[in-house]
Amino acid sequence: VMTQSPATLSVSPGVRATLSCRASQSVSSNFAWYQQKPGQAPRLLISNASTRATGIPARFSGSGSGTEFTLTISSLQSEDFAVYYCQQYNKWPITFGQGTRLEIK
Amino acid sequence: QLQLQESGPGLVKPSEPLSLTCTVSGGSISSSHYYWSWIRQPPGKGLEWIGSIYYNVDTHYNPSLKSRVTVSVDTSKKQFSLRLSSVTAADTAVYYCASLSYGMDVWGQGTTVTVSS
Numbered sequence: 001v002m003t004q005s006p007a008t009l010s011v012s013p014g015v016r017a018t019l020s021c022r023a024s025q026s027v028s029s030n031f032a033w034y035q036q037k038p039g040q041a042p043r044l045l046i047s048n049a050s051t052r053a054t055g056i057p058a059r060f061s062g063s064g065s066g067t068e069f070t071l072t073i074s075s076l077q078s079e080d081f082a083v084y085y086c087q088q089y090n091k092w093p094i095t096f097g098q099g100t101r102l103e104i105k
Numbered sequence: 106q107l108q109l110q111e112s113g114p115g116l117v118k119p120s121e122p123l124s125l126t127c128t129v130s131g132g133s134i135s136s137s138h139y140y141w142s143w144i145r146q147p148p149g150k151g152l153e154w155i156g157s158i159y160y161n162v163d164t165h166y167n168p169s170l171k172s173r174v175t176v177s178v179d180t181s182k183k184q185f186s187l188r189l190s191s192v193t194a195a196d197t198a199v200y201y202c203a204s205l206s207y208g209m210d211v212w213g214q215g216t217t218v219t220v221s222s
Contacts, residue, residue, distance in 0.1 A: 032208035047208035094154040
């Protein structure tokens with residue numbers, strides 16, 4: 001089970017945002033973060049816990065291993081307000097967190 | 106550049122099977138890099154992994170759906186497919202196909218399936 005916190009995060013543009021995800025058992029570094037905007041498919045941001053996907057801006061960074069993971073957005077831009085999901089692909093079944101909604105304060 | 110596109114009926118009657126296809130372009134469906142995967146998202150809810158297939162030799166399904174799900178690959182058509190039997194209103198969702206390697210790096214745009222009589 002992947003548990004994300006908080007469920008909703010209200011942050012002002014230009015500020016740093018920190019999203020968390022906890023796994024109920026170790027997933028090593030087989031872990032990803034996704035961003036989803038309304039009406040769009042999810043987009044891979046981070047894989048292997050800390051590797052930015054192609055084309056993802058450097059303001060997005062991932063850290064952690066085992067059971068505790070963090071996504072940090074260093075300076076929020078208007079286009080970053082969306083829902084973020086974590087996912088483990090260490091073991092079948094693949095599981096997603098329930099999502100964190102990042103909204104403008 | 107790998108691209109995926111879902112296709113299939115947008116409306117399915119209760120108790121009937123749901124069948125969707127994902128067409129792969131810009132890359133090889135026989136690639137050793139990917140598990141071809143299906144994910145769904147009910148209205149207003151989060152993402153649920155349905156199942157994944159590697160070539161036609163290794164498949165994995167969500168235990169909550171396993172008794173009703175089949176994922177298969179047709180390499181000649183460059184497609185992989187999802188079949189979900191005996192659908193109910195709870196299967197109403199946007200269905201996505203995706204390529205899984207280290208994370209799901211390519212997604213289709215999604216197709217909405219509504220279960221209703």
